[in-house]
Amino acid sequence: MNLSNVLPHIANAIKQHQWSSLLLAVSGGLDSICLAHYFIQNKSTLGIDHLAIVHVHHGLREGSADLDEKSVRDFAAKYKVRYLMKKLDGTALKEAGGSLEENARNARYDALKEFAKQCKADAIVTAHHAGDQAETVYLRLRRGVGLAGLRGIQSVRKFQNEGDVELFRPFLKVTRGELKDYAEANGLSWREDESNSDTAFARNKIRHESLPHLESLNPGAAQQLCRVASLAENVYRKIVSTNHKLFEPAEIPQEQWPFEAKHACYQKVLALNLNVLKSVFESGSRNEFGTTTRDVFGMTELFRLWLGEKGFRIPLKEQGTSIPYPFLQRLQCKTILMEKCRNILWICDVSTSSSGKNNPEILYFNTDKISGLDGQWRYRSKGDTLWPHDEKIKARKLEQWLREQGIPQWMYDSLPLFASGSRIYFVEGIRQKPKVDELKRTNDKG
Numbered sequence: 294m295n296l297s298n299v300l301p302h303i304a305n306a307i308k309q310h311q312w313s314s315l316l317l318a319v320s321g322g323l324d325s326i327c328l329a330h331y332f333i334q335n336k337s338t339l340g341i342d343h344l345a346i347v348h349v350h351h352g353l354r355e356g357s358a359d360l361d362e363k364s365v366r367d368f369a370a371k372y373k374v375r376y377l378m379k380k381l382d383g384t385a386l387k388e389a390g391g392s393l394e395e396n397a398r399n400a401r402y403d404a405l406k407e408f409a410k411q412c413k414a415d416a417i418v419t420a421h422h423a424g425d426q427a428e429t430v431y432l433r434l435r436r437g438v439g440l441a442g443l444r445g446i447q448s449v450r451k452f453q454n455e456g457d458v459e460l461f462r463p464f465l466k467v468t469r470g471e472l473k474d475y476a477e478a479n480g481l482s483w484r485e486d487e488s489n490s491d492t493a494f495a496r497n498k499i500r501h502e503s504l505p506h507l508e509s510l511n512p513g514a515a516q517q518l519c520r521v522a523s524l525a526e527n528v529y530r531k532i533v534s535t536n537h538k539l540f541e542p543a544e545i546p547q548e549q550w551p552f553e554a555k556h557a558c559y560q561k562v563l564a565l566n567l568n569v570l571k572s573v574f575e576s577g578s579r580n581e582f583g584t585t586t587r588d589v590f591g592m593t594e595l596f597r598l599w600l601g602e603k604g605f606r607i608p609l610k611e612q613g614t615s616i617p618y619p620f621l622q623r624l625q626c627k628t629i630l631m632e633k634c635r636n637i638l639w640i641c642d643v644s645t646s647s648s649g650k651n652n653p654e655i656l657y658f659n660t661d662k663i664s665g666l667d668g669q670w671r672y673r674s675k676g677d678t679l680w681p682h683d684e685k686i687k688a689r690k691l692e693q694w695l696r697e698q699g700i701p702q703w704m705y706d707s708l709p710l711f712a713s714g715s716r717i718y719f720v721e722g723i724r725q726k727p728k729v730d731e732l733k734r735t736n737d738k739g
Contacts, residue, residue, distance in 0.1 A: 296331060296467060296475050303463045304339050306449065310459065312415035314343040318405055319368070321348070321361040321484040324420035326368065327472045328464065330481055332418065333372050345375040347408045349401045352383030353393075354486075361484045377412070379404045394494050402452075409458045421446050421462040424469045427515035428499050430522050431507070439594070441601055444529055445522035466519070529598075536599040543569040545637065559630075560645035563603060565638040605629055605640055634672070634709065668713040673705055680716045691717055 317332060319325040329346055336344060348365040350358055362378060369376035381404065386396045405417050430445045450460045464472070476483065507514045545564040547554045554562070574592050597607050607626045630641045677691035695705055711719040 296327075296471060299463065299467060300335060300338070303335075306461065306463065307339050307341065310416070310449065312459075312461075313341060314412065314414045315341055315345075315461070316405065316409050316412055316414040316417045317344060317346050318417060318419045319346050319348055319365050320486070321365045321368075322420075322486055323469070323472055323476055323483045324422055324464070326481050326483040327475050328418065328420035329368065329374075330372075330479060331475070333374060343412075343414075345377060345408075345412050345414065347377040347379075347405060349404045350378065350380040351386065351397050351401070352381045353386065353397065355383075357484075357486075361486070364482075364484050375412075377408050379408070394496065406452060406458060414458065416449075416459045416461040418461045418463065420464055422464045422467050422469055422472060423519050424500070424515065426465050426522055427504060427518040428496055430518040431499055431504060432496065439598075440525060440529055440532070441598060443521065443525040445519075445525075447526075532595065532598060533602055536595055536602070539573055540565075540570070540596060540599045543573060559641040559643060561604060561642035563600075563605065563640040565640065567633060567636050567638045570638060600629075600640065605642055668711050668718055670709050670711055673708065673710060674715070676715045677710070677712070677717050678715055679720070680718070691720075 315332065317325075317329050319329050332339070332341070332344060346365065346369045348362055350362050352358070362380075366376055366378070381397075381400050386400060387393060389396045408414075409417050426445050430443065433442045433445070446462060446465060448462050448465055452458055452460065475481075504515055511517075543565045545566055547564075550564055574596075600607060607629055628642060628644045630639075630643050632639045632641075673691065678688055679691045679694045680688040691710075692705070695708075700708075708720055710717050
């Protein structure tokens, strides 16, 4: 798809997402210079009110990188577009450990997000093209990937925990050859980054060695990789829609949790009705003849994809936390904790611990106040009596107290209790019974 044909698709995306202010990430290379020129020339057609150009100097190629920065600055001045620049600490990137390529990319995106907030931009626009897409799909296939990863680079992606700013890649179906034709037709000049030819970097090796070799054996292979990504995206969207209908009924909204969400020690928590979830797995494993196929593998994969859309990323191969229910045994991940609490399945991202450390034994409450007490965490048993340690309220049967608090019966057995024998010290953070006026407002709305 050449640049003249891609304009309607870009306009539709901008209109659909209601973007009016865009931040263009420009390195000075062919791809990003074409991107900047294209958006500047078509600004009114695309319905854009504000454009800004941002350049990130990685501090890794003193001299040539300075010339890259100057070329982008001059380009912005020529077309009278606001220009922003940040220079990173190259030494720190090298000494950070791990992949320099990944460190530089993460630091670059952090800088772009900072500028997006500063400019109040709706989206950050990058110049990833069809060649980048083919390289990404090839790299992921080589490493091993599921359906979600097979989609390659997404044209629109929202940054996690970064407000409403989004990432937009409008040139994913445009080839580098088409970009070069556009640059020459419009008299554009660009800079070549010499580090792009260094095959010590994994992506450069794929670009300059692996994919050319694949193309020599199978002409059009790169184009087919892009096609696979497009097909995978279409299939994935349909599966996501189906998954929503399958698993959404099992989700327990926060306002129905046995305790208020502010008491959770993890910031990212999902509560599922285990009985509903079991029913979904059982019904989803039946074929058109009504007999059970026992396709637990397939249903678990659908569930994994649904969790991914909810922000709980579970890799295909990673081993770690054991899962508390047999039909979920394939879902294992060091950063995702699943705990069965009677009829609720809690799913927590342990990397979002509000205390800064993981506490897998107690998922929900701050337990500092119970230090020194002789007791244990457990669930409700017959004969339990609520008898707080501070003795500020009169002892009473736990079930009576739960009714007084307006706790639904089905939640009774999912409340973690700190107890010594039949004496219940704490039911921490329990959701309180709504006041009369609150109930009236709710009923009026209903």
